[in-house]
Amino acid sequence: MQIPLLLDRSRPATLALQIVEQLRDAIVQGRIAPGARMPSSRRLAHQLDVSRNTVVRAYEVLTIESYVEARPASGIFAATRLPESQLRRPPPPVPSPEAARVPMPLPQAPIRAQDLVAKARNRLVHDFFPGRPSAALFPLKTWRRLIQASLSHGGAAGLSQYSDPAGLAVLRTAIASHVATARGIVADVSRIVVTGGVQEGINLAARLFLGPGTIAAIENPCYQGARYAFEACGAQLAAVPVDGDGIVTDALPRAPAALIYVTPSHQYPTGHVMSLDRRHALIAWAREHGCYILEDDYDSDFCYEGSPLPSLAALAPDCTLHLGTFSKSLGAGLRLGYVVVPEPLTAAARSAKALLNNGNSWLDQAALAEMIRSGSYAAHLARIRVRYKESRDSLLLALRRQFGSGEVSGAATGLHLFWKPPPGVPDARVLEEIARRARVGIYSLPSGGACDVTDSETARRGVILGYAALLPRQIEQGIARLSEAIDEALELPSQHLPAAPTATSHHLALRFAHQPALRPSSLPRASSRPDEPAESRLPMPIVSSIYRYPIKGLSPQRLDHVVLQAGQTFPQDRLFALARPRSPIDAHIAKWAKKGLFVMLMLDEALAEVRTHLDVETLDFTIQQGNRQLLAVNLASEKGRFEVEAFFQRLVPTLNGTPRLVRAETGGHFMDKPDNVVSLINLATVRALEAQWGFEVDPLRFRANLYIDGAEPWEEFDWIGRDIVIGDAVMRVDRRNGRCGATNVNPVTGRRDLDIPGSLRAAFGHKDLGVYLMTRKSGAIAIGATVTVPQRSAQTAHRPLPPPPPPTPERRFMCRGCYFIYEEHRGLPQQGLPPGTAFADIPDTWRCPDCGTDKSNFRPLVLSAA
Known part of the structure; x- marks a missing residue:
């Protein structure tokens, strides 16, 4: 030094x-x-x-x-x-008054740039940042081999001297071959300039054609980096709207523009693919007005349905500058891209590139050239395309499961989806903040690197969801956590409930509530579980009760039997709902929406003061309070519906308006989840919680359709992914049921007297209770019907109690992705980790068995003393 x-x-x-x-x-x-x-x-x-x-x-x-x-x-x-x-460093010297008389100059115009490395993203567990490839899929061994080979053959000379500013000739030759095959662009090597990514290519084009007083046309909404680059050159922006077929060519500016920027392969951010007719119309307009097209071939490497359309540069090489990048296929850290320019611009483009940075890294260019030439790059693309399609399918399925009818675009290609949430979900900015508090990263247009100059509905409601960097299970967990976070945003009153209340004796209304799942010793056992030695008890669980809720948020109806249809939801369950005043629910075609848009017991405890009954055949509806009937109408008549709406406006003064009674569209429902599921509760699990917590839990808090008895506590979680037979119906156990703040409300009194989700999380590291079923084969289910679980072993049916805790301190580690807890004294024998395996001894490649999160995202779990 x-x-x-x-x-x-x-x-x-x-x-x-x-x-x-x-x-x-x-x-x-x-x-x-x-x-x-x-x-x-x-x-x-x-x-x-x-x-x-x-x-x-x-x-x-x-x-x-x-x-x-x-x-x-x-x-x-x-x-x-x-x-x-x-220790205190002296302050920097202050200039004398004489030296500070002349102010230092400022930039002629404010320069804006997008932020792609926000530090707040480091705290996210599930980050749906758009355009980020999976680090696990980077071909590290291949790249290491290519780097070593490049260093061994001409490395000293290549690293010690300047190379062509337009890029290594061998790399430009490889790129010319690649774009000819993949994009139909036949270009001489001299027309290709290697850049440090798409953003440098945009700046290069802006330097060539834009200046103060010139016009640059952009899509609306548009990639943020293009807008900022054009503004930095002093150009005037002409925003052109986009629709499902790409840029609206009828709205192109009539004034002469010097440059128009488009993303035809996967419009950013909406994901629309520009149709072939629009491509020809855009080319005709550009030639007529003497305007160059700056084609950003964003996400063109990832087409999942059909064949990609020809690029604009293939259709019009005379007026198109084609931008490509390796940031999405390999990684943004590589900082390599390219621009294919028309023949007359080759010299100018090379000179402009030389003024920017005089060329890119020789070593990376040499390695990439050999990767393309050897066919390794094409093989890599084919491999990751399959993997990213799986992630896309998982995201589509998760959105459909958790949010139902939201509008999704951009699924045919690319690495992100553009999602407009259904009614009941806040606007994008608010939703982004709710998700971030739950450590889920979703992105509105500004934070996702996009902009909308008109502040349209797309800008207010649109959410960008990248999926390439996440595993399918991580995607499922992240969207489920997002859905829960939205629901919990409505549950602020429940945030201060005691997590472990003292044992009390609740007197439940027997007409509409189960007996307490924790059975006092003075009560006789149910007939399905006779008082006999455990060795002689049948391990076969049975259906103890069946419920439906014809009107969401109102009283349940107990059934003796039900006939389930394959692929359908529980019959007449949540068929009607009371939409809150001013909620965006179409009363004529009422689709599923988040529960916050409806009157429900969780928010409106006055509903517990009355008991309701609906005859689903005749639609005769009655409301009672005690033994007194308050209302009897028929919901088929407009007058009857009006009286019901007026009654609940009087009953629930917090509504600040008249609710609307809506009926679900044909085949629809208003359950908490949009897909056609049937909810099931294992009463043994509820009794185990009562014994552990020391207070009674009314099973009707969970508002399930089927309640079973005779199984072991928590056994239902072992059935996930398997087919079971209930009565005559075959059901697939689909997933766990994450409990929300609605379970905090006593179904009899309407008071929020427990914190069920908080207690579950404190005790088990998750807040799941019960499972969702999907009907695979139609059939009837009656009370007393058996639940047959194939390959249900005796060890599963009669699990031994967990061993007493060892005298040494137990170390636990919690997954930040799904709250799975790894206990060192128990290990994970099914994954080859015997009891006593220290967390530090687990290989770094190990992932959470529940959500697939990396080992690095586990944190020590410290349980407070009792």
Whole structure:
């Protein structure tokens, strides 16, 4: 290290003292980093043209003052901790008033740039950032081999001298071959300029054609980086709307434009693919007005349905600048892309590139050229295309399961979806903040690198969801957590409930509630579980009760039997609902929406004051309070529906308006989940919770369709992914049921007297209770029907109690993705981790068995003392 020191031999101070003063100031001001190696006495003496003894004396003084430290056989180093008298660094010198009279110049125009490395994203567990490929799929072994081969063959010469600013000839040749095959662009090598990514290509085109007073046309909404680059050149922007077929060519500007920027392969952010007719119309307009087309071939490598349309550069090479990148297929850290320019622009493009940075890294260019030439790049594309399609399918399925009828575009190609949530979900900015509090990253247009100059509905409601960097299970977990976060945003009153209330005795209304699942010893056992030794009990679970809720949020109806149809929901369950005033629910075609748009017990506890009954055949509807009938109408008549709406407006004063009674569209429903599922609760699990928590839990808090008894606690979770037979119906156990704040409400009193989700999470690290079923084969189910689980072993049916805790402290680690808890004393024998396996000894490649999260996202779990 060479330190700038200036010695003044005319000063009375000795040279050694001057060296001490200047080195001391450099260390205190941070110009010499703490712990940095100081130059040797011989080297510093040679630099300053002084005797070595002078430097040695200076170092001795600094050592005594604790500014440097000498390490035997290593050298002299700057102290890592300064003396206490010098902990506060002196402020920078303030210029004198005479020197500060002339203000420093400012940029002629404010320069804006998108932020792609927001630090807040590091805290996200499920990050749906758009356009980010999977790091796990990067061909690291292949790339390492290519790098080593490039260094071995001409590496010294390539790294030590300038290369062509347009890029290595071998890489441009490989790119020409690639675009000819993949995009139909036949281009001479001289027309290709290697760039540091698409953004540099946009800046290159802006330098060539834009300046103050020129017009640049952009899509609306549009990629943020293009807009900022054009504004930085002083160009005027002409925003052109897009629809399902891409840019609306009828709305193209009539004034002469110098450049038009489009993303025809996967419009950013909406994901629409420009139709072939629109492509021809755009080319005709560009030729007529003398305007160059800047074609950003964004996401063209990932077409999942059919064949990709020909690029604009293939259709019109004379007026199109074609931008390509390797950031999506390999990684943004590579910083390599390209632009294919028309023949007349080759010299100008090369000169503009030379002014920007005089070329890209030789080593990366050489490795990429060989990767394309050898066919490894094409094989890599084919491999990741399959993997990304699986992630896309998982995201579509998760959105359909959790949100139902939301509008999705951009699924045919690319690495992201554009999603407009259904009614009941907040606008994109609010939704983004709700998701971020749940450590889920979703992106509105501004935070996702897009912009809309008109503040349209697309900008207000649109959400960008990237999926390439996430595993299918992580996607499912992330969207489920997003759905729960939206529901919990309605549950603020429940946030201060006690997580573990003291044991109390609740007197439940027996007419509409189960008996407490924790059975007192004085009560006889149910007939399905006779009082006999455990060895003789049948392990076959049975259906103990069946319920439906014809009107969402109102009283349940107990059934003796039900006939389920394959692929359909529970018959007449949540058929009607009371839409809240001013909610965006179409009363004529009422589709599924988030429960926050409807009157429900969780928010409107006054509903517990009455009991309702609906005859689903005749639609006769009655409301009672105690033994007194308050209303009897028929919902088939407009007058009857009006009376019901008026009644609940009076009953629930917090509504601030008249609710609307709506009926689900044909085949639809208003259950909490949009897909056709049947909910099931295992009463043994509820009893186990009662025994553990010390208070009674009315099973009707969970508002399930089927309640079974005779199984082991929590056994239903083992059935997920398997087919079971209930009565005559075959059901697929689809997934767990994550409980929300609605379970905090007592179904009898309407009071929020428990915190079920919080208690579950504190006890088990998750808030799941019960499962969702999907009907695979139609059939009848009656009370007392058996539940047949194939391959249900005796070990599963009669699990031993967990062993007593060991005397040594138990260490637990919780997954930040799904709250799965790894316990070292139990291990995971099914994954080859025997009991006692320390978390530190688990391989780094291990992932969470529930959500697939990396081991690095686990954190120690410290349980508070009882």
